[in-house]
Amino acid sequence: MEGENPHDATETQPSSDRIKLNVGGKLFETTTYTLRSGGPDSLLSLLSNRSLHHHDPSQPVFIDRDPEIFSALLSLLRSNRLPSTAKRFSNQELIDEASYYGIESQLKSALAPSPLTGIDASLFTTIRPSSDATVSDFNAIDSDGSVWVAHGGQISVYDWNLTHSGTVRTHLDYISTIRRIGPGVAAVGSETLAGLHVYNNATGDRACRGLASD
Incomplete structure (x- = not known):
């Protein structure tokens, strides 16, 4: 039909793919793909499934954890590397939170030295x-x-x-x-x-x- 934009259907991401999270009082919005990249047994993957089938998508899922560390871990799931802001936290703090979310293996890979760098x-x-x-x-x-x-x-x-x-x-x-x-x-x-x-x-x-x- 005249006046329609043929790209609208492909450029608009379905709202059902997006998930809102309230971590320690701070709001985050991401996708089911990002949360599931932590593995099928991770807490975030389980929450994404529950959110899709048993949760009002307009209401964020609440997680009572540190929001600043979660922000770094969410960036890790998006890009497979830690952001520069992660340097504010000790490795143990990152590991504790990654273990809670079930994404310790992803963090381990991100913290591992480059094969060309070797051990310090x-x-x-x-x-x-x-x-x-x-x-x-x-x-x-x-x-x-x-x-x-x-x-x-x-x-x-x-x-x-x-x-x-x-x-x-x-x-x-x-x-x-x-x-x-x-x-x-x-x-x-x-x-x-x-x-x-x-x-x-x-x-x-x-x-x-x-x-x-x-």
């Missing part, structure tokens, strides 16, 4: 062990972000957020080298005792010892 050795001022604190070697694991640290005769493990997961006391007085060789298992070497010594970090048991030969 200055982080060891953060994870320095309280006992036998001189770090002799460490092994950073790409697959899960954990860091295995040798200090004195002990092995300490930190998760991707540099949270201490556990410490094992070995039979060695000093560990020169350490490598994780499997889930929860590390091989260590010492200049004071020949051989390769394998420890289970979960149990603290010495799994085996291999002797080097010429």
Whole structure:
């Protein structure tokens, strides 16, 4: 019909795709696609489904959480990266909120260093062990972000957020080298005792010892 704009139907986003959220008293408007990008089991995905089928779309869904951190996490879902405003919060604050919403894996990917950047050795001022604190070697694991640290005769493990997961006391007085060789298992070497010594970090048991030969 004359006078109609043929682009109106394609340029107008259906209102049913938009969702209003009230997070800690601050209003947000986003789409079901953005909320569901956190995964089907995330709280935000579940809320988007409930909002579409059981909620008046004109009324925002209320979430009693920090709105400023939510704003950063919503930006993460939109662009797969954290905005500059996220630097105002500690990693632990971001992780706590991401865990609540069920999008911790997305945050983990965003916080991971670039493969070309590698691990920042200055982080060891953060994870320095309280006992036998001189770090002799460490092994950073790409697959899960954990860091295995040798200090004195002990092995300490930190998760991707540099949270201490556990410490094992070995039979060695000093560990020169350490490598994780499997889930929860590390091989260590010492200049004071020949051989390769394998420890289970979960149990603290010495799994085996291999002797080097010429």
